[in-house]
Amino acid sequence: MSTTPRLPPEQRLGLIAWAALTVLQPVWHAWLFPAQIVPAWLVVAIATVPLLLPLLAIRNVRRALLWVGILSLFYFCHGVSEAWSAADQRWLAIIEIALTVLLIGLLGAGVKRKAR
Template identity: 50%
Template sequence: MTPQRVGHAAWAALVLLQPLWYFWLAPPANGKPLYALALTLPPLLLPLFALARPRRALLWIGIVALFYFCHGIVAAWAVPAARLPALLEAACCVVLVGAIGWDTRQRKAAANRIEAASKD
């Protein structure tokens, strides 16, 4: 499995987790899951505008995922009823950022091999 596929799978998991979290796993205390979803889902959908360039989309969602990681950690700490979805959110973010690092490392290694071959 390529790093891009892993990253896109983690992104999809984050998108699918939001409605599950707010409608089923741990609905908000105010009883209005649509408000929570209206705040959390749109930023995750912004990288859809960059899907023509998958690496750029992955970079965008990686930046957005840093906020979701913080949200997941805070929610896991502060709201015991939301601990499971919050930790799942944080785990998806870690996988996503790890996939971006893995992809970058592979690209640098390939560039170094090409550079070394051209010097010979």
């Protein structure tokens, strides 16, 4: 029998969305559409490292997801600008937008949930 409490569904889904957003960045910027002028590793580092910083607070999942939600606002803006300006990358931008909206929505659902 496990003594660790189970995470609420919105936190589990938030962790999955966070992981998907983190994986999307190197796939997008290094594999599918690598940068032409700037080194690809630099673009991947700039896009991915901020999403890894909340791992420092992972012991408290709510706090880590709060930081990811705050960071996801920047990724939302990036997704909207890429969807508007780069037609060939629009589908990746829409995925990024959907993941960020999901994260922000799950944060709202987690706040509304009463502690037991």
